[in-house]
Amino acid sequence: MEIPVLDDASPSAPRSPRRVRRLLLPLSAGACALALAAGCSGADPAAAPAAPKAVPSGTAQGSVTRDTGDLEAAYQAVINDVLPSVVQIDASDSLGSGIVYDDKGHIVTNAHVIGEEKSFKVTVATGETVMDASLVSSYPEQDLAVIKLDEVPDALKPVKFGDAERVEVGQIVLAMGSPLGLSSSVTQGIVSALGRTVSESRSGGGTGATIANMVQTSAAINPGNSGGALVxxxxxxxGIPTLAATDPQLGDSAAPGIGFAIPVSMVRTVADQIIKDGKVTDSGRAALNITGRTVVDDSYRPAGVALVSVDRGGAADEAGLRAGDIITKIGDSEVTTVTSLSEALAGDKPGDKVTVTYTRGGDSRTAEVTLGEI
Incomplete structure (x- = not known):
């Protein structure tokens, strides 16, 4: 997908086109691409300044202006505070966003933003400085990566992280990044749902990762926002904005107001391990320790996941599963494809016990499996 990137200094004059990786989640009618993994509670009134109230008959217009001004001032204060810590990342043939993680020059972004590149150009929000950066490590399984500035400027400002446990539906949020290469852009919305499990497409440079507990937001998320900040x-x-939804009925165009961000708890868990050890040493992600492929029924509809290989000593092997078995359910969740298998396991942890329903030689069987780790 070729998208012309406008030069901020001359908005009317496009530069040579630069590809912005587009990561979108297909949503099809009747197919549950999203699994609600946790309940959602109401908004915390103390979490944000109140939005402007409806004006009863006879109320002075001055009070409306005052409420509106307070909210605008809150937005502007957040933008002034956070935007200097949001950067644009040029990964050769793609553009994305990142956040300054610490004062040592580490920057966190999405794995799909950096692709296979090892070196990058990083531009701060003010745009006057382009800095070189190198890859520390990428973790495509969670679509996160850490890069590091080759030289750390004195004024580098790390972001401040919130508490994932205090994120609630209805809270006002701002998404900051470089959508379509337009650096230092800000969109506004609310947290519209919590606990979403989504699967990325592998097309357009996507990692194919299945990610649990994502934050759903109505703030506009566009190509280039990936890796930025949800504040x-x-x-x-x-959170880190990562995906926008598409609707096949609209020609796979973006579904307005449905975007997803990786929660801050997972961002910090992955980034801290990469910075400390150069890689993720404890994923916290459950696995059956198998290699599988999607199989179809007589009507050519996806009907399960056939085990191509089973890791010796792994979770499935210890439970007696073997190559050739076809998994059809994990607990109460139907399994029809490799993606739905990943989604069924996304909310579990290593060491959890699950009931696996599978077929062997046409016979339906079950096994209790103690999950391993990716």
Whole structure:
């Protein structure tokens, strides 16, 4: 997908086109691409300044202006506070966003933003400085990566992270990044759902990762926002925008107001391990320790996951599963494809016990499996 990137200094004059990786989640009618993994509670009134109230008959217009001004001032304060910590990342043939993680020059972004590249150009929000950076490590399984500036400027400002446990539906949030290469852009919305499990497409440079507990937001998420910041009105980063939804009925165009961000708890878990050890040493992600492929029924509809190989000593092997078995359910969740298998396991942890329903030689069987780790 070729998208012309406008030069901020001359908005009317496009530069040579630069590809912005487009990561979108297909949503099809009747197919549950999203699994609600956790309940959602109401908004915390103390979490953000109140939105402007409806004006009863006879109320002075001045009070409306005052409420509106307070909210605008809150937005502007957050933008001034956080935007200097949001950067644009040029990964050769793609553009994306990143957040300054610490004062040592580490920057966190999405794995799909950096692709296979090892070196990058990083531009701060003010745009006057382009800095070189190198890859520390990428973790495509969670679509996260860490890069590091080759030289750390004195004024580098790390972001402030929020508490994932305090994120609630209805809270006002701002998404900051470089959509379509337009650096230092800000969109506004609310947290519209919590606990979403989504699977990325592998097309367009996607990792194919299945990610649990994502934050759903109505703030506009466009190509180039990936890796940026989803921020509350306390100037705290609560997630990294990663995916926007598409609707096949609209020609796979973006579904307005449905975007997803990796929660801050997972961002910090992965980034801290990469910075400390150069890689993720404890994924916290459950696995059956198998290699599988999707199989179809007589009507050519997906009907399960056939085990191509089973890791010796792994979770499935210990439970007696073997190559050739076809998994059809994990607990109460139907399994029809490799993606639905990943989604069924996304909310579990290593060491959890699950009931696996499978067929062997046409016979349906079950096994209790103690899950391993990716």
């Amino acid at each position: 509350n009105l306390r100037s705290e980063v609560i």
